[in-house]
Amino acid sequence: MPASVAALRTEVLDFEPYAAGLSIEEIRERYGLESVIKLASNENPLGVAPLVQKRLKTAAGLAFRYPKPDTPRLRKAIACRMGVDQSRVVAGNGSDEIIDILIRVRAVPGRDNVLAFKPCFSMYKIQSKFLGVEFRQVPVEADFTYDLDKLAERVDENTALVFVTSPDNPSGFAPKAAELEAFARSLPPACLFVVDEAYMDFAEPEEAYSIRNLLDELDNLVILRTFSKAYGLAGMRLGYGLMHPDLADYLMRVRLPFSVNILAEEAGIAAIEDTCFYEATLQAVRSGRERLAAELTAMGCVPKPTQANFLMFTLPEACSLSAKDVFEKLLERGIIIRPLGSYGLPDSLRVSIGNEHENHAFLRGLREVLEEARA
Template identity: 35%
Template sequence: MKWKSQIQNLKAYQPGKTMDDVKAMFNLEKVVKLASNENPFGCSKNVDSFLKSNDFSHAIYPDGYAKKLRMAVAGHLSVDPGQLLFGNGSDEVIQMISRALLDRDKSTVMATPTFPQYKHNAIVEGAEIREVPLDSAGRHQLPLMLEEIDETTSVVWLCSPNNPTGEYIRKDELVSFLDSVPSHVLVVLDEAYYEYVVAEDYYDSMELLKSYPQLLITRTFSKAYGLAGFRIGFGVASQEVIGKLEPIREPFNNNALAQGAAAASIEDQSFIEECREHNRKGLEQYYSFCREHGLDYFPSQANFVLIDFGVSGDEVFQYLMSKGFIVRSGEALGYPHTVRVTVGSTEQNEQVIENMKEFLVLQNRA
């Protein structure tokens, strides 16, 4: 078979171990997953009400235009419905962008480390990948990224807040960058963790859209909205950009339950506000632990924190997993001496921190 040469050594996405896997592996009755940045508080009660009351036929294809959801999101964001593109998670929106704009004759610019699907999709399309390291604070170096752009560049990827560092791009930095990016380059601003941001100098991306037609914003219902199991995300851009991407979208790519659940959840912004508040308190629990034990960490505007333990992240990961806590080792994230921990409930945070303290004691004895 004549496979694309660029996928010969490409590895499939490797999801973390499930809670059932860890229970069986260590003979545990209870396991807490704090590895994938899911919402520990679940989702809005509006979603439960929708699921109990929905009366559509499961034998009929979903609305391919996602009209009800489209109108709900457009109203919430104050954009035209034609400015929205829905995907099977924001991952699929990233895939559509890559398929539409990248090939062997194109280059794409991104930070490193950052969300790996930008690079993954660029490899599949055979594009030249230009990576610019984050600075020591875990932030995008936008001036250096600008230097990597030339006439072959078709897409620049910005993740703000960035995964895995939780850092964000300041408003003045972003505006200066957008002012300098050539008009032929699409700037994708990934705001998967937007709902958790509290920084005063964060930008209003929907306002920026009005001034920068080459900007596309991605968001998701998988994080703060607590709908990761439904797999639904979206892109927001000018109608011209969305019009070019729509033909790439697979027909009926968002199932009916996901559309209804997302539409119900976006109407409950009080739930999002509560989650944001709980998240900030949870982050402070981890910050306090790090300060107490002299551990470096990245201050986060997302619902996770990256902590440097000074040893292989795999060691910390394995120890915590044996105690019933699944986190993410930094070995796979570009920060080998760290673990990334999703902020959980107050009780979950207390429990995993106690086990982190036990790990540090064992390390000091070694």
């Protein structure tokens, strides 16, 4: 390694990158398959909203222009949809970008810490470590519920941010809004409480779980949302944070000015307008997850209760195959799901709720794999 590279910051040399779900192309090539089904990254089961597709075609000719730095039209549309003032909205290149900037604007390396449950969405840890900030974790309970008192015990005067994912990834668990509210009120006012609601659209009913109505009351509360799931725009990279207007102002000053591109802005606005597609998505996910849970249970698997657009499960006790074996045998059949070894859960698997055809193919594939193992 040249000296110029060996001299990079230790946080870079030791960096463990984000492990993304496998792609359809990779598996098609590896196994010479014609059709591959991907249920690994919790994407939208219905694809891209019709209005988004139409608007993107019209907007394609604008791609040579720079977007407006603070994406005012999109922020206005989000503000209307979420019932908040536009000054509270910061849009980003996926909610990943908002997670990254929040840590960078608030946490001082060598002094502060960031706190979350274990397991949790890996980006909180990855970006904290990259910045050289201590990352603390409190294990979730054996049934994957949250003990928020235990989390509160680990907060000290140097806790800069607490991340709580609701509904959780990878388990699908969502704490009740009242519990989150009590925890939020117990935090020191200077500590940012970031509730990552990437999957909140799918919770039923949403009001029982989301605390976004507390934004006016709690200055340190940040709510994260994404267009990657219920709005079907994972590839466009669009997410946002709702927060105190002063905090939003600082975030917008420091972020790279054009991280939300001009087509993503158009797509986001159209996705909010296409309420039919949004409702159809919720319907497909809510009915699909019920069916998957019932069929997995009938096969002897143990699915966890979920409020998200995915489902975590373990295999039947008597199964001679490991979760990783089952994952690989499904891959050979052209079905990509997610093994959870990287989350520290080697016995669990996570499957996104797909459309009817995808759910059916997954269940058929899994049934075959389990029957083969029994034979």
